[in-house]
Amino acid sequence: MRRTRHQAVRLRLALTAVQEGRLDQQAHAARALWNLLHELFTLSGARRPSWSYLDSEIRWARANVDWLNVLPAQAAQAVLKTYRQAWVNCWERRSMAPKFKPRCRVAPAVDIPQGRDLLVARVHRRWGMANVPKVGRVRFRWSRDLGGVARGGPEGAITGARLVKDALGWHIVFRVKQSVPVVATNDAAGSHVGIDRGVALPLALSDGKAYTHGAWLTRKERERLSLAERSAAHKERYQRPGQQRSRRLRTVYAEIKNLRARAKRRVLDWQHKVTSIISGHYAVVSVEALNVVSMIKSAKGTIESPGVHVAQKSGLNRAIASEAWGRTVELLMYKVADRGGLLIQVPAQGTSLRCSECGAVEAGSRESQARFTCRNPECGWTANADFNASRNIDQAGLALASVAGRAVVRQT
Incomplete structure (x- = not known):
């Protein structure tokens, strides 16, 4: 099939x-x-x-x-x-x-809706050529195989492309259509896992594994970014309303844009690598259905009802936004499906407060941000709070999968 x-x-x-x-x-x-x-x-x-x-x-x-x-x-x-x-x-x-x-x-x-106009060809191990209307033949970095182009590569066809520009320059996004078999290629076809997304611990898995990363920018790059932001704020003070930006201010803005784009690409690179590993090892992946947009709303409030702990909430919002939780789920969604697996989004209520060992929900069980100790006298199970939440997510995902009629082999 x-x-x-x-x-x-x-x-x-x-x-x-x-x-x-x-x-x-x-x-x-x-x-x-x-x-x-x-x-x-x-x-x-x-x-x-x-x-x-x-x-x-x-x-x-x-x-x-x-x-x-x-x-x-x-x-x-x-x-x-x-x-x-x-x-x-x-x-x-x-x-x-x-x-x-x-x-x-x-x-x-700029969009190129017709794939036949591109005339894509691979001219070197690392380079390819494509035709762009009213521009001519352009070179692009051949870092991924395209369906139906290279001999011995994946079968398929290029249906169109879109040219986009960011702080690092122009890129071409090919739209590729491929016919792939619907088979489970996971290392363990019956395996399953729950994933808890966090800030201190980016990804905690229910089987005890965890995926972390360092700062997206080096120390020198962070210093350059901070200096550029202060310089931009200083120059904006002397900018008159409606006045054209000075060349120095445009240069500072370009440096800020380049550094932020570099950090974004490192985030995306880490997410692609981690989600590829997860999708290749588990057939059923369960995550929380989080409304990230509502979670990172400002806590300033209004003049009549001002917010509290605004600075702390702003820092938390920046940390959540830098992790790009929504994009992690989007990448997992298509990668798990490509390998014949199943991605399940479970309700987030109670995943952090429930004991994954006995199922009890007791007040004060979560001692801190990183520690969970069940207050049920008959249990007393203790573990990392993120690990406990991931186990609850996995159990909820298995329950939804069984309701949907998907057979799952429980891990021992």
Whole structure:
């Protein structure tokens, strides 16, 4: 039995100065086209224009506006398609209404919806080439195999791509469609595990294992970041409202952006490696269903009802955000499924207060952030608090799996 898997493969581009300039122009044209569509669609009142009318307006604009003509026709149609889908998601109550895209808050991006236009080829063990409309042949770092390209590589097809830019430069994200067998390739097909996500201990597993990491930036990099942030704050004091940013301030902002992007890539690298190990060793993985967005809300409160322990809550919010708990679950979700496993999200209520040995919930059992001691006189079990929570998560996941009809072999 086989199934179709859609996967995104992100690779780094190696562009010339001319190619980078052309991509920048296309990205700004795509963002401006979105804003023009949004203005035309929202300012028309109750009688909003049809999508076919907006399509005709895009064709006219590309033929008569020079700065918009730099955007390829397929990329312009992709902007309209994305804008239409954003409104459909809003009307079906899946997301908020589309908004205006300011230049300073939106990452530059250009879409290539047709895979046949890319003409991807592997020219070296470490390098590949792809065709970008109105840019030409570009080089990218071949750090991951693409389906249907290299001889002896995975079978599949490239259905499209998206060019995105961050602080470290331009990247190309290929959309790959592959046909993969539905089989369990885990080391132990009947194994299961519960995972507790934390700050002091990033990932605690119910079988006693734990995954930790160091600081995302080195000591010198943290000093550079702190110095750059203080310099930016000092220069902002002398910035007049509406005045164009000075070259020195833009340089400081670029350094801050580069350091934060470096830390983010290290976080993502660690998450990919850890989730690959976990998905390869366990058939059933259980995690807490956490609302991370609500957890990291500010504790400032209002003037009438000010918050308490605001500084401590702010530090906790930054620590939770740096761990990217939601992305860990997203990576586990598709990696476990690719190996024929099952990811279960269990309710988070009571996982930290319940004794995983006897099942009792007693007040004061959690002695501290890191220690759990059951207050049940007949039990008295003691262990690390995160380890106890992971065992509760695993037990709750097994209960949900049995209800769903998934056979699971319990670990001894």
